[in-house]
Amino acid sequence: MKFETAATTNPIDQLKVIGKSVSRIDGPLKTTGTAPYAYERHDVVADQAYGYVVGSAIAKGRIKSIDLSAVKAAPGVLAVVTAENAGKLDKGRLNTAKLLGGPEIQHYHQAIAVVVAQTFEQARAAAELIRVDYAPEQGAFDLASLMDKAKPNPITGGPGDTAVGDFAAAFAAAPVRLDARYSTPDEAHAMMEPHATIAAWEGDKLTLWTSNQMIAWNKAEMAKILGIPAENVRLDSPFIGGGFGGKLFPRAD
Numbered sequence: 001m002k003f004e005t006a007a008t009t010n011p012i013d014q015l016k017v018i019g020k021s022v023s024r025i026d027g028p029l030k031t032t033g034t035a036p037y038a039y040e041r042h043d044v045v046a047d048q049a050y051g052y053v054v055g056s057a058i059a060k061g062r063i064k065s066i067d068l069s070a071v072k073a074a075p076g077v078l079a080v081v082t083a084e085n086a087g088k089l090d091k092g093r094l095n096t097a098k099l100l101g102g103p104e105i106q107h108y109h110q111a112i113a114v115v116v117a118q119t120f121e122q123a124r125a126a127a128e129l130i131r132v133d134y135a136p137e138q139g140a141f142d143l144a145s146l147m148d149k150a151k152p153n154p155i156t157g158g159p160g161d162t163a164v165g166d167f168a169a170a171f172a173a174a175p176v177r178l179d180a181r182y183s184t185p186d187e188a189h190a191m192m193e194p195h196a197t198i199a200a201w202e203g204d205k206l207t208l209w210t211s212n213q214m215i216a217w218n219k220a221e222m223a224k225i226l227g228i229p230a231e232n233v234r235l236d237s238p239f240i241g242g243g244f245g246g247k248l249f250p251r252a253d
Contacts, residue, residue: 026239035239038211039196049078051116052123053252054130055109056101060139063103063112067131071115074129076122081114092221094249111252193241197253207234213243221250
């Protein structure tokens with residue numbers, strides 16, 4: 001990443017943070033369990049319904065058909081949203097795939113439906129009744145076999161900005177040379193607050209109480225995805241129970 005302009009004076013330069021006792025104003029709320037996370041904002045909208053996201057069972061291909069008859073007849077179900085009835089949804093600038101798949105499937109567990117019910121348990125139980133007929137396609141899923149064809153990311157994959165000494169010459173002349181590739185197993189984010197969002201419309205204005213790390217980014221992204229003016233979107237995310245980068249961009253919730 002390139003930093004080509006000088007930074008302005010910040011609290012660290014002013015010596016107001018380092019070496020000082022600074023109160024973490026959200027600390028007492030989080031440690032006592034009283035910080036209201038997104039899923040717990042039951043006070044912001046009356047008569048809240050619950051949505052349960054259904055993910056694709058294949059990694060690449062198409063949906064031939066979805067049988068929703070049993071789902072719609074399940075107790076408490078209010079609606080089932082799929083690509084067939086969701087209306088036009090754009091792809092966010094920061095997303096690599098559409099957040100709601102169908103009929104094309106772009107990755108494993110891509111959201112293909114949202115079951116909306118009066119309670120979370122009803123939505124989850126009804127989601128198990130969805131029957132999807134897929135047409136799988138061949139894909140490339142072996143990362144190791146594709147490493148030689150990989151292209152560096154333009155933002156983070158460029159050459160280093162600085163170098164000290166002549167590594168290539170020193171390495172070639174070294175009495176012992178070790179050239180190895182190391183890998184780590186897959187890891188999943190383990191935040192104490194899962195991805196969660198409450199949404200409410202007031203006329204043509206949308207408010208989202210959500211667990212999100214980048215408010216300005218996602219205000220613009222949601223406007224693009226939904227095709228509405230950015231000034232009609234408000235994001236409220238006062239507390240985040242861990243994100244680790246997993247809540248930088250808009251997700252299926």
